[in-house]
Amino acid sequence: MRSENSRTLSVRVWRGRESGGFRIYEVPRLESQTVLDVVTYIQRSLDQTLSYRFACRVGVCGSCAMTVNGKARWTCRTHVAGVAQGDQIEIAPLANLPVIKDLVTDMSRFFDKWAQAKGQFYGTRTRADDFARVSPDSPQRQAIDAAIECIGCGVCYSSCDVVTWNSAYLGPAALNRAWTLVNDVRDTARVARLAAVAGDAGCHACHTHLSCTERCPKNLVPTASIAGLKRAVAAAALKGGI
Amino acid sequence: MNIRAQVLLWTAQRISAAVLALCVLVHLVTMIYAVKHGLSAAEVLGRTRGNPGWAAFYALFVAAIAVHAPIGLRTILSEMLRWRGAALDLLVLAAGIALALWGWRAVWGVFV
Amino acid sequence: MKNDFRARDHPAYWAFIAHRASGLLLALFLPFHFWALGQALHGAEALDGFLRWTEYPLVKFAETGLVLLLAAHMTGGVRLLMLEFLAWRDWQQNLLAIAAGASLVAGLAFALNVI
Numbered sequence: 001m002r003s004e005n006s007r008t009l010s011v012r013v014w015r016g017r018e019s020g021g022f023r024i025y026e027v028p029r030l031e032s033q034t035v036l037d038v039v040t041y042i043q044r045s046l047d048q049t050l051s052y053r054f055a056c057r058v059g060v061c062g063s064c065a066m067t068v069n070g071k072a073r074w075t076c077r078t079h080v081a082g083v084a085q086g087d088q089i090e091i092a093p094l095a096n097l098p099v100i101k102d103l104v105t106d107m108s109r110f111f112d113k114w115a116q117a118k119g120q121f122y123g124t125r126t127r128a129d130d131f132a133r134v135s136p137d138s139p140q141r142q143a144i145d146a147a148i149e150c151i152g153c154g155v156c157y158s159s160c161d162v163v164t165w166n167s168a169y170l171g172p173a174a175l176n177r178a179w180t181l182v183n184d185v186r187d188t189a190r191v192a193r194l195a196a197v198a199g200d201a202g203c204h205a206c207h208t209h210l211s212c213t214e215r216c217p218k219n220l221v222p223t224a225s226i227a228g229l230k231r232a233v234a235a236a237a238l239k240g241g242i
Numbered sequence: 243m244n245i246r247a248q249v250l251l252w253t254a255q256r257i258s259a260a261v262l263a264l265c266v267l268v269h270l271v272t273m274i275y276a277v278k279h280g281l282s283a284a285e286v287l288g289r290t291r292g293n294p295g296w297a298a299f300y301a302l303f304v305a306a307i308a309v310h311a312p313i314g315l316r317t318i319l320s321e322m323l324r325w326r327g328a329a330l331d332l333l334v335l336a337a338g339i340a341l342a343l344w345g346w347r348a349v350w351g352v353f354v
Numbered sequence: 355m356k357n358d359f360r361a362r363d364h365p366a367y368w369a370f371i372a373h374r375a376s377g378l379l380l381a382l383f384l385p386f387h388f389w390a391l392g393q394a395l396h397g398a399e400a401l402d403g404f405l406r407w408t409e410y411p412l413v414k415f416a417e418t419g420l421v422l423l424l425a426a427h428m429t430g431g432v433r434l435l436m437l438e439f440l441a442w443r444d445w446q447q448n449l450l451a452i453a454a455g456a457s458l459v460a461g462l463a464f465a466l467n468v469i
Contacts, residue, residue, distance in 0.1 A: 014355070018355070067355070067357075069360060070358055070359075070360025072361070094355075095356055095357045095361070096355075099355060158357075161357065161362070164357065165321040166320070166321060195245060199245040199248035200243075204249065204252040207370055208366065208434055208438070209367050209370050210364070210366035210367070211362070211364070214364050214366070215361075221442065223442075227437060227439075230252075231438070234249070237246060237253065242246050242249055256438070256439075259431050262428070263428055263435070266424060266425075269424075270421065270424065270428075273464065274463055274464055277464065278467050281405060283394070283398040283400075283401035283402035284402075286401070286405075287401070307384065311377075311380075311381045311384065315378075318374065341384060341385070344388040344389065344392065345388045347395070348387075348391035348392045351393070351395035352394045
């Protein structure tokens with residue numbers, strides 16, 4: 001009977017750009033191994049030409065997001081034992097993003113859409129004004145709290161089929177962030193933001209697949225935020241604001 | 243199509259959906275009733291002919307369908323076939339008009 | 355790169371597929387349905403000529419299928435209206451099961467009466 005230490009993983013890794021192919025590497029299988037450990041082993045010991053991103057290694061930064069066995073995940077927080085099929089894993093770059101090389105994607109469009117959704121705060125208060133008073137118990141602040149922890153890792157965007165089918169679609173992360181700002185009573189750009197997130201490329205294109213929610217490593221619910229935007233936009237449109 | 247029009251299209255889709263939820267519920271009940279009580283033309287028309295209440299109901303049903311189905315088709319065509327623009331909008335508008343006219347014709351035939 | 359079936363393998367996505375497929379099939383069926391009923395304009399005999407088709411088992415089976423599609427699309431749609439218009443709650447995701455169940459009940463009721 002083979003011991004734990006003598007088992008090997010058969011790892012299919014995407015090499016190339018949009019066109020390319022999967023290459024197979026044999027990696028020693030270890031206890032408590034993460035997928036990031038596997039990728040790191042391959043690059044250091046088997047093939048130095050492999051390109052991939054990581055930073056914190058501890059599930060705080062979101063940089064190591066990749067597609068593992070078809071699902072977008074943080075590889076540093078994905079145990080091999082949890083995803084391996086027998087002794088096999090498949091690792092590919094995040095979907096819905098251009099591939100720069102191997103496991104590295106170009107996230108420019110992801111962040112551009114964040115800006116297009118007006119995912120930034122607009123305020124008019126100055127240091128001469130008193131503090132804004134926002135009760136943590138208010139429904140709006142609770143709505144913000146439920147959605148604010150997004151770190152922009154791209155897993156939801158990568159998992160969304162509407163992003164695939166509709167290249168202009170702003171996507172779950174950008175819309176989720178816009179929702180937190182729509183609920184921010186200090187923000188002064190509410191109407192412009194609602195107009196920015198409305199329409200065929202905005203919140204109305206969401207079909208509640210819930211793939212974003214299924215995959216979010218921070219257990220956020222972008223679908224709920226997008227539903228909130230749908231309600232807010234409808235109300236604004238009925239009042240003539242949009 | 244500008245943003246306001248797109249928002250109104252979505253809103254019309256949801257409002258017609260709510261109307262249809264009620265209409266479909268009634269229709270499912272009437273269909274189960276009809277299947278139990280006879281489906282020959284004489285039996286069907288005997289129940290439906292000269293019935294202004296039901297005629298009005300089914301006329302509303304047809305109107306809601308004529309709004310709801312084309313907007314749904316527009317989404318499917320734009321996502322699955324990557325169609326965009328005025329050609330798609332005109333096509334689904336035509337489908338909506340056709341459904342409305344054909345549907346009201348059927349309502350006339352069955353209820354009047 | 356694109357996602358494949360592995361990324362779509364969860365209940366809410368199946369609900370989406372069921373909703374889109376049923377909507378599309380119903381939309382394709384409706385013109386035929388309206389035409390068939392419009393035959394009544396030519397008198398009871400014209401409608402009967404069409405209704406005789408409904409005696410065939412295959413047609414009865416198709417009718418039951420249509421009732422299932424309609425019930426599925428409606429219950430799925432009501433689920434979506436609740437998800438979009440009511441404040442979000444976790445239990446709402448289980449509406450999916452209720453929707454599926456309700457549509458099956460409708461289909462069954464129809465089938466039992468048509469056989």
